[in-house]
Amino acid sequence: MKKWLVGLTVFGLLGTMVPVQTEAAGTGAKKLPVLDTKTKKAYIKGTFDSKGKALFYFDTKTYLTGGTHLKFAADATEAVTVYESQTDYQKQLVYERYAEVSDQSLIFPLSWSGRQYIEIEGKKNTAFVVPFKLERFEPMREQLAKASTSAKASSLVVKVTGTTSQTMQLSEKTDAVKRETIDAGLKLEKFTYRTVMQALAAKRKLEQTRGVAYVELDSQMRGLGGDVFKSYQWSLNNTGQRGGVKGADINFDAMKKRIASKKQSTVLVAVIDTGINPTYADFAGRVRMDLGYDFVNRQRLAIDDHGHGSHVAGVIAANSNNTYGMSGINAKASIIPIKVLSEDNYGSNSNIAKGIMHAVKNKAKVINMSIGGGFSSRAIEDALAYAKKQGVLVVVASGNDGANKLSYPARSQYAFSVGSSNRFDKRSAFSNYGDGLDLIAPGQDIPSYLSDGESAFWSGTSMAAPHVAGVASLLYSLKPTIKASEVENILKKSAQDLGKKGYDTSYGYGRLDVDRAVQLLR
The missing domain is CATH 2.60.120.1050 (Jelly Rolls)
Incomplete structure (x- = not known):
């Protein structure tokens, strides 16, 4: 076990000597x-x-x-x-x-x-x-890297049309060393090979084989970066702190007053990410570890070993007014942690597809995916289409490349795509934009938790997406019978129009406004 030597003279701690107390703690402590x-x-x-x-x-x-x-x-x-x-x-x-x-x-x-x-x-x-x-x-300052993907995969995702025995034959004929079912209902399989070159050769062969709807490399995507830290949450209440523009926030405080006497129901929100550390006081009673899953390590408990997932979850659902760190957007959001990204913040398309299916089958009303890359995936597209058909709203970060093109899966027709705004009510320079962008939301200098209890300012569309997911879940909590399409329409109609008048590809329908969204509920 590692230990840490810490120098007494570094900080020169001086003060009055105070006697030690000796109350037992059940461990001899x-x-x-x-x-x-x-x-x-x-x-x-x-x-x-x-x-x-x-x-x-x-x-x-x-x-x-x-x-x-x-x-x-x-x-x-x-x-x-x-x-x-x-x-x-x-x-x-x-x-x-x-x-x-x-x-x-x-x-x-x-x-x-x-x-x-x-x-x-x-x-x-x-x-x-x-x-x-x-x-x-104050929270530490860290910056999320740009999104990226890797096509150097030794596994393939195969959508089959035949029987199980025929699928096994396809695996054997292409010399796969392992076969795994991604989702039986969607007929998605994963074939693994010894090398990248063997996977590419098998891909060419399978593309010409009867019984195969499509085949793709199993590429990777990356995760897109009364409470003591409440004053740092400019996205909830922008008073002009740090030179920002007063009122350039999601109108959180006004919403809290508006719904103070209203009844709310618990809403399941799936965070498909690096997992969550559920032991924080701010997550007490808010994380459904029993409904989650770790597809990276293939175990029930989806524990965060990176920090990205915990940061995202804190924005959505951290407990408010408990004297601990921060305030989440929806006091009735219950998080389903689904781990598809490993400790290096990368994850395979096949695991992401599994994560989406798992969220839908466990009755999530909203899915947050602060994940993206350059390559599209038909397997993920099939999973997203299934989620859409089941009435689940999937909120996806637009990407951090500053490019005039959304990352995938943000550009999917089944995704609700979110870019990032800063404290000046402008689109963040790193935020991807373009056709298909739905909204922007605060995503720059956003404080939340990491996997080891620290709080940190992170910037990225990863931080913008959970603002929208949190507000969407709030609408569900106030009106459980509302449909996903209605939630989408309310989010768009209630947004603060920025940029060119009306819809534009830089700001979508505008910047998220939770108070106006609540007012549009009927």
């Missing part, structure tokens, strides 16, 4: 000492046991009114590790982000409800003192 009210600092004091270890605990809620992170500083002979829960401590599960910390204080984000644990290691049977401090940080 001692409670962290109380912080000095003025300096927000304290010292963890104790003696290492015969194994050179000491264990402490704290509850995140204790600190939320004063800051967003705890900062620990040990000397060069000591190592500090923080765990988000007792279970993680027992399993010795630590954060990858902390592996990047070298000769600095360990900084722990206060994102979790419940109890956290701190393990300090050093020379056995010796005394130690570790300073710590409560800090308030």
